[in-house]
Amino acid sequence: MSDLLKPERIHWKHYFAGFGFITIILQLITGLYLMFFFDPTLEGAYKSIQYISNQLFMGSLSRNLHRWIPALLFVAVFVHTVRCFLRWDFENKNKRILWLTGVLLLLPIFLFMVTGLIVPWEWKGYFFMEMIPNYFEPIPYIGQTLKDFFLVSFTIPRYYVFHVVLLPLISIILIDYHILAKLRKRGIFRYLLKHSIISLPFIILLFVLAWKMVIPSNDPIDVPMPLEGQWVPAPEWYFLTVLLPYMYIRSGIWIPILMYIRSGIWIPILSFFLPLALFFGVAFMPYYLKNTVVDEDDEEEGESKPKRQVHHSNALKRFWHNLNNTSLRRKIINWIIVSIITFVFISLITWGNYNSPTLGCNSCHHLANGARMGVPPPSFKDRASLPHLSENDWMMKHWYYPTEVW
Numbered sequence: 001m002s003d004l005l006k007p008e009r010i011h012w013k014h015y016f017a018g019f020g021f022i023t024i025i026l027q028l029i030t031g032l033y034l035m036f037f038f039d040p041t042l043e044g045a046y047k048s049i050q051y052i053s054n055q056l057f058m059g060s061l062s063r064n065l066h067r068w069i070p071a072l073l074f075v076a077v078f079v080h081t082v083r084c085f086l087r088w089d090f091e092n093k094n095k096r097i098l099w100l101t102g103v104l105l106l107l108p109i110f111l112f113m114v115t116g117l118i119v120p121w122e123w124k125g126y127f128f129m130e131m132i133p134n135y136f137e138p139i140p141y142i143g144q145t146l147k148d149f150f151l152v153s154f155t156i157p158r159y160y161v162f163h164v165v166l167l168p169l170i171s172i173i174l175i176d177y178h179i180l181a182k183l184r185k186r187g188i189f190r191y192l193l194k195h196s197i198i199s200l201p202f203i204i205l206l207f208v209l210a211w212k213m214v215i216p217s218n219d220p221i222d223v224p225m226p227l228e229g230q231w232v233p234a235p236e237w238y239f240l241t242v243l244l245p246y247m248y249i250r251s252g253i254w255i256p257i258l259m260y261i262r263s264g265i266w267i268p269i270l271s272f273f274l275p276l277a278l279f280f281g282v283a284f285m286p287y288y289l290k291n292t293v294v295d296e297d298d299e300e301e302g303e304s305k306p307k308r309q310v311h312h313s314n315a316l317k318r319f320w321h322n323l324n325n326t327s328l329r330r331k332i333i334n335w336i337i338v339s340i341i342t343f344v345f346i347s348l349i350t351w352g353n354y355n356s357p358t359l360g361c362n363s364c365h366h367l368a369n370g371a372r373m374g375v376p377p378p379s380f381k382d383r384a385s386l387p388h389l390s391e392n393d394w395m396m397k398h399w400y401y402p403t404e405v406w
């Protein structure tokens with residue numbers, strides 16, 4: 001059978017991967033457009049974003065699309081990842097590269113969101129930029145030096161270079177190994193056309209969200225309420241989730257139990273370094289696990305396709321394989337399990353972040369309250385006179401409960 005036919009046969013299986021790919025292209029297009037008008041300097045960023053949002057032709061739509069796409073991309077990538085996990089792809093010799101590049105791709109996606117939040121230099125961006133260096137402080141011996149380095153060296157132009165040059169470059173290389181190389185043989189255009197058509201409901205949803213739920217940017221004319229944005233899923237939710245220990249462990253109900261971890265180092269370990277280590281552990285799984293499954297799928301390269309040959313070493317895997325051995329049952333069970341895992345995961349993120357008023361910062365931080373409150377500073381603030389900038393728990397509380405902290 002011709003390789004060219006394969007994408008057609010398998011398209012439903014890779015629905016979310018295809019949708020993810022399309023959102024990446026949309027993100028590239030909107031990003032390119034924004035790039036022409038964005039001024040990546042501390043003095044100019046805020047002004048140029050206000051211009052893009054309020055005056056530029058299609059500016060508001062592009063900016064808001066560019067902000068909503070990551071949220072949907074994240075969900076698509078998550079569903080795709082769960083499916084690959086459940087297919088035990090990490091034990092498939094032929095899929096080593098697919099697995100590694102796929103998991104590694106999560107990192108640029110995450111960093112895109114972080115840097116993308118910083119570059120507009122609204123209060124949220126400033127907030128996050130101030131928080132990053134704090135992470136490094138509790139590391140023994142080199143922490144303080146690292147923190148100072150980030151405070152001195154990281155300015156908007158550098159984050160911007162990350163966002164528009166370095167991260168895209170890394171992503172393109174990874175995507176090339178992950179899928180492009182294969183698609184080039186099979187016809188990229190046909191693949192994209194097909195997936196654009198079947199993804200149409202989600203693409204329409206994106207446009208509706210970008211049109212209806214805009215970031216307040218008409219400062220100071222349109223001032224939102226302080227808590228506006230609760231329940232609105234925002235890209236920043238994903239890394240705010242990682243930061244949640246800062247809010248709950250130090251001051252929450254757990255204090256009596258976890259007194260001993262208040263000493264500082266444990267919170268960054270829990271919320272940053274441990275997830276990072278876990279991440280690399282997962283990425284390299286096919287390289288240190290016994291690769292017993294040789295081939296179970298039909299999406300491999302055509303030429304030297306190995307025979308279907310499945311050895312499942314442990315009981316759990318055998319159970320999973322037996323569950324899956326009729327194709328309709330397999331589809332239904334897969335669908336249910338993937339949906340449940342995705343639902344639980346997204347619910348947890350929502351539950352952890354629903355009270356984050358991600359649109360309400362402009363409620364107090366707007367120009368009518370003076371430049372001090374209105375415009376994010378054109379340089380880093382002096383931490384000696386504003387010591388709470390060094391306290392990530394203050395910062396987190398200010399984000400989640402601004403009306404209580406002030």
Ligand code: HEC
Pocket residue numbers: 123124125126127130226227357358360361362363364365381386398399400402403406
């Ligand atoms: C209820 C009003 C209010 C809301 C809403 C609000 N802030 Fe603030 N914020 C303040 C005030 C007042 C200060 C000044 C603190 C000071 O002078 O030390 C402040 C200070 C800050 C600071 C510290 C820097 C500085 O100049 O002191 C950051 C960062 C910040 N806000 C970010 C945010 C973000 C991000 C949001 C939205 C998630 C937000 N704020 C929402 C009132 C608010």
